[in-house]
Amino acid sequence: MTNRTNKNDQALVARAKAVIPNGMYGHMSVQARMPAGYPQFIERADGVHLWDTDGNRYIDLMCAFGPMLLGYGHRSVEAAADAQRKQRNTATAPAPVLVDLAEALVRQFAHAQWCVFGKNGTDATTLSVTIARATTGKRKILVAKGAYHGAAPWCTPAPAGVLAEDRAHLLHYEFNNVASLTAAAAQAGDDLAGVVASGFLHDAFRDQAEPTIEFVQAARALCDKTGAALILDEVRAGLRLSLAGSWAHLGVEPDISAWSKAIANGHPLAAVLGNDKFRNGAEQVYATGSFWFEAAPMAAGLETLRVANEVDLPAKLKASGDRLRTGWHRQSQAADFKLRQTGPGCMPMVLFDDDPKLETGFRFTALALDEGLYLHPWHNMFLSLAHDEAVIDEVLEITERVFAQLAD
Amino acid sequence: MTNRTNKNDQALVARAKAVIPNGMYGHMSVQARMPAGYPQFIERADGVHLWDTDGNRYIDLMCAFGPMLLGYGHRSVEAAADAQRKQRNTATAPAPVLVDLAEALVRQFAHAQWCVFGKNGTDATTLSVTIARATTGKRKILVAKGAYHGAAPWCTPAPAGVLAEDRAHLLHYEFNNVASLTAAAAQAGDDLAGVVASGFLHDAFRDQAEPTIEFVQAARALCDKTGAALILDEVRAGLRLSLAGSWAHLGVEPDISAWSKAIANGHPLAAVLGNDKFRNGAEQVYATGSFWFEAAPMAAGLETLRVANEVDLPAKLKASGDRLRTGWHRQSQAADFKLRQTGPGCMPMVLFDDDPKLETGFRFTALALDEGLYLHPWHNMFLSLAHDEAVIDEVLEITERVFAQLAD
Numbered sequence: 107m108t109n110r111t112n113k114n115d116q117a118l119v120a121r122a123k124a125v126i127p128n129g130m131y132g133h134m135s136v137q138a139r140m141p142a143g144y145p146q147f148i149e150r151a152d153g154v155h156l157w158d159t160d161g162n163r164y165i166d167l168m169c170a171f172g173p174m175l176l177g178y179g180h181r182s183v184e185a186a187a188d189a190q191r192k193q194r195n196t197a198t199a200p201a202p203v204l205v206d207l208a209e210a211l212v213r214q215f216a217h218a219q220w221c222v223f224g225k226n227g228t229d230a231t232t233l234s235v236t237i238a239r240a241t242t243g244k245r246k247i248l249v250a251k252g253a254y255h256g257a258a259p260w261c262t263p264a265p266a267g268v269l270a271e272d273r274a275h276l277l278h279y280e281f282n283n284v285a286s287l288t289a290a291a292a293q294a295g296d297d298l299a300g301v302v303a304s305g306f307l308h309d310a311f312r313d314q315a316e317p318t319i320e321f322v323q324a325a326r327a328l329c330d331k332t333g334a335a336l337i338l339d340e341v342r343a344g345l346r347l348s349l350a351g352s353w354a355h356l357g358v359e360p361d362i363s364a365w366s367k368a369i370a371n372g373h374p375l376a377a378v379l380g381n382d383k384f385r386n387g388a389e390q391v392y393a394t395g396s397f398w399f400e401a402a403p404m405a406a407g408l409e410t411l412r413v414a415n416e417v418d419l420p421a422k423l424k425a426s427g428d429r430l431r432t433g434w435h436r437q438s439q440a441a442d443f444k445l446r447q448t449g450p451g452c453m454p455m456v457l458f459d460d461d462p463k464l465e466t467g468f469r470f471t472a473l474a475l476d477e478g479l480y481l482h483p484w485h486n487m488f489l490s491l492a493h494d495e496a497v498i499d500e501v502l503e504i505t506e507r508v509f510a511q512l513a514d
Numbered sequence: 515m516t517n518r519t520n521k522n523d524q525a526l527v528a529r530a531k532a533v534i535p536n537g538m539y540g541h542m543s544v545q546a547r548m549p550a551g552y553p554q555f556i557e558r559a560d561g562v563h564l565w566d567t568d569g570n571r572y573i574d575l576m577c578a579f580g581p582m583l584l585g586y587g588h589r590s591v592e593a594a595a596d597a598q599r600k601q602r603n604t605a606t607a608p609a610p611v612l613v614d615l616a617e618a619l620v621r622q623f624a625h626a627q628w629c630v631f632g633k634n635g636t637d638a639t640t641l642s643v644t645i646a647r648a649t650t651g652k653r654k655i656l657v658a659k660g661a662y663h664g665a666a667p668w669c670t671p672a673p674a675g676v677l678a679e680d681r682a683h684l685l686h687y688e689f690n691n692v693a694s695l696t697a698a699a700a701q702a703g704d705d706l707a708g709v710v711a712s713g714f715l716h717d718a719f720r721d722q723a724e725p726t727i728e729f730v731q732a733a734r735a736l737c738d739k740t741g742a743a744l745i746l747d748e749v750r751a752g753l754r755l756s757l758a759g760s761w762a763h764l765g766v767e768p769d770i771s772a773w774s775k776a777i778a779n780g781h782p783l784a785a786v787l788g789n790d791k792f793r794n795g796a797e798q799v800y801a802t803g804s805f806w807f808e809a810a811p812m813a814a815g816l817e818t819l820r821v822a823n824e825v826d827l828p829a830k831l832k833a834s835g836d837r838l839r840t841g842w843h844r845q846s847q848a849a850d851f852k853l854r855q856t857g858p859g860c861m862p863m864v865l866f867d868d869d870p871k872l873e874t875g876f877r878f879t880a881l882a883l884d885e886g887l888y889l890h891p892w893h894n895m896f897l898s899l900a901h902d903e904a905v906i907d908e909v910l911e912i913t914e915r916v917f918a919q920l921a922d
Contacts, residue, residue: 118610118613121613121617122612122613122616124617125613125616125617125620125627125628125629126612126613126616126628126629126630127628127630127793127796127797128797130608131630131796131800131801131802132800132801132802132803132806133802134607134608134802134807136607144607145607146607146608147607147608147609147610147612147613148602148605148606148607148608148609149601149602149609149610150601150602151601151602151603151605151606152602156605156606156607159610166605166606168606169606170604170605170606170804171606171804172804173604173804173805174604174605178602178605179600184599191592192587193557193558193559194556194557194558194559194560194564194586195559195780195781196578196581196582196780196781196782197556197559197564197574197578197582197586198556198559198564198574198576198577198578198579198888199542199544199552199553199554199555199556199564199566200538200542200554200555200556201555201556201557202526202555202557202567204530204534204555205526205529205530205533205534205555208530208533208534209529209532209533212533219533220533220534220535221533221534222534222535222539225633225634225782225803225805226633226634226637226803226804226805226806227803227804228803229634232666232667235675236667236674236675236676237675238675239674239675239676239677240674240675245677256803257800257801257802257803258640258666259640259644259668260667262799262800263800264798264799264800266644266648266795266798266799266800267643267644267645267646267647267648267795267798267799268644268647269647269653269682269683271679271680271682271683272679272680274677274679275677275679341804366804367804372603372604373603373604373805374604374633374782374804374805374808385535387674387675388535388539389535389536390672390674390675391670391672391674391675392539392540392665392670392671392672392674393539393540393665394539394540394541394542394665395540395633395634395635395636395664395665396578396579396580396581396634396635396749396774396775396782397581397633397634397781397782398540398634399542400782480606
């Protein structure tokens with residue numbers, strides 16, 4: 107274990123508590139969400155590394171909760187964004203790169219015939235739902251129980267300040283459960299506007315699950331029959347599992363897909379892609395924001411997509427994910443812990459058996475932190491292109507020691 | 515008149531129509547919203563200038579619809595953002611600059627005791643309303659008829675895809691009309707959560723209006739009496755009229771204020787500021803987004819605020835606005851046009867008398883465009899620090915010619 111200090115971080119935490127509700131908010135609320143010892147602030151990031159304000163360095167397996175697809179400060183992506191920013195960033199009209207990127211995304215995904223950009227993942231999911239309603243003239247939206255689709259009143263996991271009316275036309279089904287999807291659709295009757303589903307089941311605090319072919323085919327058939335929009339929420343999974351869309355390997359295309367996080371390697375960008383069946387709704391909706399036409403993130407997105415294709419990113423991430431999973435499986439067995447690793451290997455989810463209060467999980471990640479490895483005890487993690495074989499081996503060297511300490 | 519060509523712009527427009535609904539969306543939809551001849555795309559921006567893709571240069575009086583407070587590419591703001599971006603931008607935890615900026619904003623505005631950052635103006639207004647509801651446990655929100663508070667279903671000006679339930683608990687009043695405010699409050703009964711008002715009346719297509727002291731005092735008294743939140747939407751007006759808040763000169767402080775656009779001189783950032791009476795609600799709401807903790811825009815915001823204070827920006831903008839308004843008044847009278855210039859001079863709104871279809875307004879701005887001046891015929895415009903006396907005089911030289919052509 108290192109002699110890690112956190113004096114500077116604690117001083118910042120004290121200042122933050124005075125001027126920020128709870129000292130921090132949202133998914134970055136370290137004190138409310140993470141084991142003791144996690145730094146609240148990060149001063150520097152490069153490649154796979156984070157440095158806190160006390161000079162401690164960590165290998166990061168969170169990738170900024172997803173945005174970092176190719177590694178922090180990826181040279182060619184930053185160069186593209188810098189060059190665009192020197193020409194113009196936010197201005198009175200959009201930049202040509204908006205068209206370049208829209209064309210690239212429409213080329214990339216078979217279902218996509220048009221594109222609208224925003225800033226937040228929530229912008230993309232909310233717009234997708236609004237476009238589905240505008241096109242169909244119907245109201246009901248089916249969403250999976252427990253799924254995260256953003257932080258707006260219609261979808262936030264926190265009930266505070268949310269009204270019953272904000273969710274009056276949502277109906278719930280269980281991900282991968284065809285019978286529950288059918289039942290929810292029956293409840294919607296002839297008022298079904300859309301079905302929202304994530305690329306895979308990536309809810310926090312529980313085992314992840316890949317979509318079954320029966321489920322995705324049933325969702326597609328339901329939408330074909332009713333004219334509702336099949337909306338694929340790619341915000342979390344997008345570009346890590348496939349460069350053709352997260353359900354492409356199952357032979358199913360959505361009508362509308364929602365993107366954000368990784369599409370510009372950390373630069374703020376969201377996108378809604380859709381097919382021509384839903385273009386009419388997209389034409390009617392007022393989709394806008396003061397910074398939605400910012401050019402540098404679009405240049406970053408274009409270069410991110412180019413690099414992801416050039417290196418066959420999903421294959422690289424799969425190899426790293428498999429290497430990590432195999433190592434953790436071996437280490438946990440040797441230390442006599444039953445580790446559940448579920449979902450895609452490049453978005454690692456690690457839960458311990460018989461750990462309902464996450465005590466073992468919290469100890470595991472806290473010990474790793476002291477050894478210079480930043481993990482998450484109950485949220486899926488993320489690998490990037492920068493997490494190559496050597497980095498994964500370094501991670502495994504650390505966790506070899508961590509499992510030994512955990513068994514003590 | 516110049517021999518302006520738009521060949522490159524038209525080629526981009528054709529490409530855009532294939533992959534973007536209507537060819538463009540939101541407030542940047544030039545073809546749907548502006549006179550013929552306006553370029554859809556802008557390739558370069560610097561200081562007060564825009565260059566389209568055909569090499570035509572314009573003096574810009576739109577400032578990116580507000581964000582550009584100090585001028586495009588302001589040197590010290592860009593240097594601050596660049597330096598921060600080299601350290602880290604979006605990462606797994608927030609940067610220390612988040613605390614620095616929250617402290618600076620809380621110091622700057624008398625009512626502010628806490629701060630939460632987002633990306634869009636709509637994030638800030640939606641969060642403000644949600645925090646008001648979370649704190650009070652009540653539902654009704656009063657908003658001014660016709661006011662723009664963002665593009666989410668609860669506030670968007672376009673009805674497509676919006677459900678009755680999205681606005682079930684909104685009640686409307688007329689800006690500056692105390693009787694209508696009182697009547698709306700009576701309708702809310704004991705279920706009033708908040709009153710939303712803009713810094714001044716800046717609705718599109720109509721004369722602007724400064725807030726009256728009677729109106730702002732009545733709004734404050736109503737909220738004091740009922741415990742509802744007085745929410746000041748500073749997204750459009752913020753930092754241009756006052757560095758103490760847009761109602762400070764009237765002696766009235768809001769409970770919550772919503773900020774975006776200009777606070778980071780074009781970098782994507784929004785903020786909600788509030789007093790301790792509403793801290794509890796802010797602590798309960800789940801406020802977050804993948805890019806809400808991006809560090810470079812916060813560094814830009816800190817430097818923007820420093821410069822704005824250092825140069826006494828509102829005084830500078832007022833001087834430029836007055837010079838422009840006086841000049842346009844004189845020119846329009848000489849050319850025998852009745853020009854209505856309303857609202858603050860640094861956010862120019864120009865409407866012609868007897869011009870219900872905006873035909874004269876459209877011709878005026880189209881002629882100006884051909885002379886290298888980018889105006890807006892029905893939306894308020896924006897001046898920046900870069901619009902100094904010399905630039906205003908250059909603008910007036912152009913409009914001298916434009917009024918002559920308009921009178922022909």
